[in-house]
Amino acid sequence: MLRLLRTSIVYRSAFIVLGIALLVGIFFALLSYHFSAQSEQAQARQRMQASLSTVENTASIACFVLDQNLAAELVRGLLKNGDISRVQIISDGKVLAEADKQSTQKSETSALAILPGINASNQLVHEVYSPFNPNEKVCEIHLDPNLDFIREQSTSKARFIVYLLLLQALAMASAVVYVVLNMITRPIKNISDRLHTLAPESGDKLGLPDGNEKDEIGQLVRDVNTLVASLLKTLNEERTLRIKHAIGEAKFQTIFENAETGIFQLNFAGELLSYNPAFLRMFNLDANSGSTNIANALTSLLEGQELRLHLMIDTAINEARVMSDDFYIQLTSTAHKKWVHLVISPAEDGILQGLVNDITERKSQEESANQLAVTDHLTGLNNRLGFEKEISRLSKEHANGNAAGFFLLMIDLDKFKQVNDSHGHTVGDQVLIHFSQLVSNTVRRSDFVARLGGDEFIILLKDLTHLAKAEEIAQKIITQVSIPISINDKLAVQIGASIGISYTGPTEFIADDLLTQADAAMYEVKRSGRNAYRVVHLGGHQSPQDAETV
Numbered sequence: 099m100l101r102l103l104r105t106s107i108v109y110r111s112a113f114i115v116l117g118i119a120l121l122v123g124i125f126f127a128l129l130s131y132h133f134s135a136q137s138e139q140a141q142a143r144q145r146m147q148a149s150l151s152t153v154e155n156t157a158s159i160a161c162f163v164l165d166q167n168l169a170a171e172l173v174r175g176l177l178k179n180g181d182i183s184r185v186q187i188i189s190d191g192k193v194l195a196e197a198d199k200q201s202t203q204k205s206e207t208s209a210l211a212i213l214p215g216i217n218a219s220n221q222l223v224h225e226v227y228s229p230f231n232p233n234e235k236v237c238e239i240h241l242d243p244n245l246d247f248i249r250e251q252s253t254s255k256a257r258f259i260v261y262l263l264l265l266q267a268l269a270m271a272s273a274v275v276y277v278v279l280n281m282i283t284r285p286i287k288n289i290s291d292r293l294h295t296l297a298p299e300s301g302d303k304l305g306l307p308d309g310n311e312k313d314e315i316g317q318l319v320r321d322v323n324t325l326v327a328s329l330l331k332t333l334n335e336e337r338t339l340r341i342k343h344a345i346g347e348a349k350f351q352t353i354f355e356n357a358e359t360g361i362f363q364l365n366f367a368g369e370l371l372s373y374n375p376a377f378l379r380m381f382n383l384d385a386n387s388g389s390t391n392i393a394n395a396l397t398s399l400l401e402g403q404e405l406r407l408h409l410m411i412d413t414a415i416n417e418a419r420v421m422s423d424d425f426y427i428q429l430t431s432t433a434h435k436k437w438v439h440l441v442i443s444p445a446e447d448g449i450l451q452g453l454v455n456d457i458t459e460r461k462s463q464e465e466s467a468n469q470l471a472v473t474d475h476l477t478g479l480n481n482r483l484g485f486e487k488e489i490s491r492l493s494k495e496h497a498n499g500n501a502a503g504f505f506l507l508m509i510d511l512d513k514f515k516q517v518n519d520s521h522g523h524t525v526g527d528q529v530l531i532h533f534s535q536l537v538s539n540t541v542r543r544s545d546f547v548a549r550l551g552g553d554e555f556i557i558l559l560k561d562l563t564h565l566a567k568a569e570e571i572a573q574k575i576i577t578q579v580s581i582p583i584s585i586n587d588k589l590a591v592q593i594g595a596s597i598g599i600s601y602t603g604p605t606e607f608i609a610d611d612l613l614t615q616a617d618a619a620m621y622e623v624k625r626s627g628r629n630a631y632r633v634v635h636l637g638g639h640q641s642p643q644d645a646e647t648v
C-alpha cells in the first residue's frame with residue numbers, strides 16, 4: 099500500500115483527496131449534527147406549542163372544574179405527540195393529572211450527553227386560564243421534551259447529511275482519480291514508456307499526446323525533444339572530438355615511438371620520468387638496464403658535465419625558456435665518444451621536457467673543420483691560428499691557476515731562401531716538411547709545435563721548468579737540422595736553425611712578452627751568426643730552474 103502511494107500519482111492523489119474529503123465531511127457532519135439538533139429542538143417546541151394550542155380550551159375547562167378524568171384524557175392525548183415525554187397538569191400546586199413515556203427518564207441523561215443543545219431545563223410550562231375569566235389562571239401544563247425522539251430525529255437528519263457528504267467525497271475522489279489518471283498520469287506514463295525505447299541517434303522523437311498538444315504536457319514533450327536533440331548534438335560532437343583526439347594521440351604515439359630524436363621528460367633533479375625508444379638507443383640503454391639506471395641516465399652519462407646540465411635545468415625553470423647545449427657521453431660499451439645536443443624546456447608544473455639528438459657526426463665534421471683551420475696544410479703542424487688558440491687556452495689555464503710553467507722556442511730556419519732560390523719551391527716545401535717531422539719527433543706528444551708561416555716555427559715545451567731540458571731540445575734540433583737533407587736521393591740541401599727561448603712560470607703569463615722576447619732572442623742569434631739558441635732572461639718573471647742566458 100505504502101509502495102503504491104510512493105510510486106503511483108493516481109493512488110497518492112486519490113488517497114489525499116479522499117482523506118481531505120473525509121476530514122471535511124466529518125467536520126461538516128458534526129457541524130450539521132449540532133445545528134440540526136438545535137433546529138430539531140426548536141421545531142419540537144413549536145410542535146409542542148401547537149399541541150398545547152389544540153388542547154387549550156379543553157384544559158381550561160378540565161382545570162376550572164377540576165375534572166381529573168378529563169385532565170387524564172388530555173394528558174394521554176398530549177403524550178401521543180412524539181416530541182413530548184412527560185405531561186403534568188398542576189392546579190393550585192396539586193397534580194391534577196400526569197403521565198410519561200416509559201423510556202424517557204432512562205435515556206434523558208444519554209440524550210443530554212449526546213445533544214449539548216438540549217437539556218432538561220427546556221421543559222415547557224404553559225399557563226391555562228379560566229374559560230370565563232381570561233385573567234384567572236386555573237392550572238399549568240408542564241411538558242417535558244422527548245429527548246430520545248428529538249435526538250433520533252436530528253441524528254437521522256445528520257446521518258443523511260453525512261452520507262451525502264461521504265458520497266460527495268467519494269464522487270470527488272473518483273473524479274480526481276479519473277482526471278489525474280487520464281489527463282496527467284497516463285500521458286506521463288506514455289511519455290516515460292516512449293522515452294525508454296527512444297533511440298535518439300536514429301533521429302527518434304517523442305510524439306505529442308493527443309489532446310495535450312497545447313498544454314503543459316505538450317510543452318514538456320517539446321522540451322524533452324529539444325533536450326534530447328541538444329544532448330545528441332553534444333554527444334556527437336564529443337564523439338567526433340574523442341575520435342580526433344584518439345587519432346591525434348595515435349599519431350603522436352607513433353611519432354614518439356619511431357622518432358630518431360630522443361624525447362623525454364625529467365624532473366627538476368634531472369631524473370627521467372618518461373622517454374622514447376630513441377632516447378634509450380642514444381644512451382645505449384634498453385629495457386633491461388634497470389629503472390634506476392635509466393632514471394639517472396642523463397646525470398650519470400654526462401659525467402663531469404652535470405654542472406652545465408643543472409645550470410640548463412635551473413635557467414629553463416627560473417626564466418621559463420628553452421635551453422640547449424652540446425654534451426659528450428663516453429659510453430662504456432663503445433670506445434668512441436658520442437656527442438649529443440640537448441634541448442630542455444619547462445613543461446607542466448615540476449616537469450621539464452626535452453629532446454636529444456646524436457650530433458657525433460656533425461661534431462666530428464666541426465672538429466675536422468676546426469682542425470683544418472688551425473692546421474698548416476703543408477706540414478700538418480698547427481698554423482698561426484692554432485698557435486694563437488693554444489696561447490689563449492694556456493692563458494685561461496694560467497688565469498685559473500691550473501697551469502705549470504712552459505718554454506717557448508721560436509725557430510727560424512737559416513738560409514732557407516737559398517734552397518728555394520737554388521732548387522725551387524718544391525724542394526723548399528720538402529725541406530719544410532722534413533724539418534716539421536724532425537721537430538715533431540724531437541718533442542713529446544703533449545708539446546705543441548706550429549709553423550707560423552714561411553720558415554718560422556714555434557714549439558711550446560709544456561709542463562717544463564728545467565731550462566737544461568729546453569736547451570737540450572733546442573740543441574738537438576740545431577744539431578739534427580744541420581745534417582744535410584736528402585731530397586729524393588738526388589739532392590742534399592743544408593740548412594740551419596736559429597732559436598730564441600723564453601719561459602713563463604705557472605702563475606704569470608704575458609703571451610705578447612713571451613713571443614716578442616723569444617723573437618728578439620732568435621734575431622739576436624741570427625745576428626750573432628745563426629744556427630744556435632739563446633734563452634731570454636725574463637726579468638721580473640719567475641725564472642726557470644738553472645736559468646741562464648746562452
Ligand SMILES: Nc1nc2c(ncn2[C@@H]2O[C@H](COP(=O)(O)OP(=O)(O)OP(=O)(O)O)[C@@H](O)[C@H]2O)c(=O)[nH]1
Nearest residue numbers: 510511512513514515516518523524526527552553
Ligand atoms: N718553399 C717554400 N718557401 C716558402 C714558403 N713560405 C715562405 N717561403 C720562402 O721562405 C723564405 C724565407 O725567407 P728568409 O727567412 O728571409 O730566408 P732565409 O734564407 O732563411 O734567411 P735567414 O732567416 O736570414 O737565414 C722566403 O724566400 C719565402 O719565399 C713555403 O711555404 N714554401
